[in-house]
Amino acid sequence: MIDISHVYKRFGLKIAVSDLSFKVQQGDILGFVGPNGAGKTTTMRLITGYLKPTEGKIKIFNENPIINRLSLLPRIGYLPENNPLPGDMTVKEYLSFIAEIKKETNLEKIMEELHVDDVYEKKIEQLSRGYKQRVGLTSALCGKPDILLLDEPTSGLDPIEQDVIKDLIKKLAKKRIVIFSTHILSEIEDVATRVLIINRGTLLFDGVKPKGKGSVETLFKKLIKKS
């Protein structure tokens, strides 16, 4: 359903992604892991069509995300890195806007599930980081997307909030593809079914999550050292 084939992305002289290839099927919870600046965010942006690849092919449900972006984007829910939100809007104004664009009729239900209804009338700039993250997730879930791309969804959250988001990812993955990026290795062990390890834009590992506590960390450290 997501097919990335020999993709390169360069920003001037800097290579952000180099010869990246992988496929993702429905039901996969793909944990995308790598150090800061490894190319995780660039890959997410390439999948959404926000960035054009310099070389290579990307197919989402057999369609090109740049050429067919308007037909593909309703099927993609995206939580960008650092969750950028318009602070001057209230949660109600912002989510109503997103729901109208994505033709979501069950906004109340999603908000209830993510406990966003508690802060519905508040301005986004007044929210805690955890609530902002929930607003971003609610926005990503609007329109019942088939693919959910979450760029560091638990970044900056306290352990309780991290657990809430991790449980939610597992629940959401039953009906769709979920790709989430992180540099917290325990998250991969808790949530992912498959792991991609990337460093300096190059894919180092693509496979089923290794079993056993600390196994992802051992593998990660070994591969990063080698690269």
Place this chain on the structure above:
Amino acid sequence: MKALYKKELMQLLNSPVGYSVPIVFALFLGYLFMKDVFVIGSASLKPFFSVAPWLLFILIPALSMRSISEEKRSNTIEVLMTLPLSESTIVLSKLLSIFTLTAITLALTLSVPLVLGFISSLYIPEIIIGYIGLLLLSLLYLSFSLYISSRVSNQIASFSISTIILFLMTTLSSDFLANLFPKEVQDILLFGSPILHLDNFVKGVVDFRSLSYFILLIALFFKLTVTELQKRT
């Protein structure tokens, strides 16, 4: 498009710039006009239409400076660009929302012809055509400012660049600048000046060349802004 237009307009109206600048603009323009009427004794709308462009090139960059550059700075542009909206829809919604506020601002200045109507007789079609000219000039300034806003990620830089270039465009028709050049260059400069084309509307004439000038430049800057968003680099 309706949802994005509504959101943009709401954000504009909730911002200090959105509600203060139009009021200051209308009051200032009203004052300049009233001064002419009561101090000089001139009961004509000509001074109003000749002063308005000089204020519009400050008002419009002030209203549009945040539009795209702030979205880039805060990275909310990434959210917007990953919603199922075409680049043209995004630019058109932003353009129309600021244009709505500009039109409201110009509507506030209708008190000027109303006052004038009490003390002298007015030819209504001429006023309507004059206001259409001002709306077209506003749209031109707006599409240009929006393009500049799409090129930079700092709203102050966006405001400064737009204002300086619009100032230069506006002064193209001034005697001071035109006299510095030979006749052939003067003619080209004058044709490029939006003020010359506005003057045709102010005279109550819908000149096809002036109408085409506005429409073509508005379309050009609109297209350039859309292309800027389509780059995805």
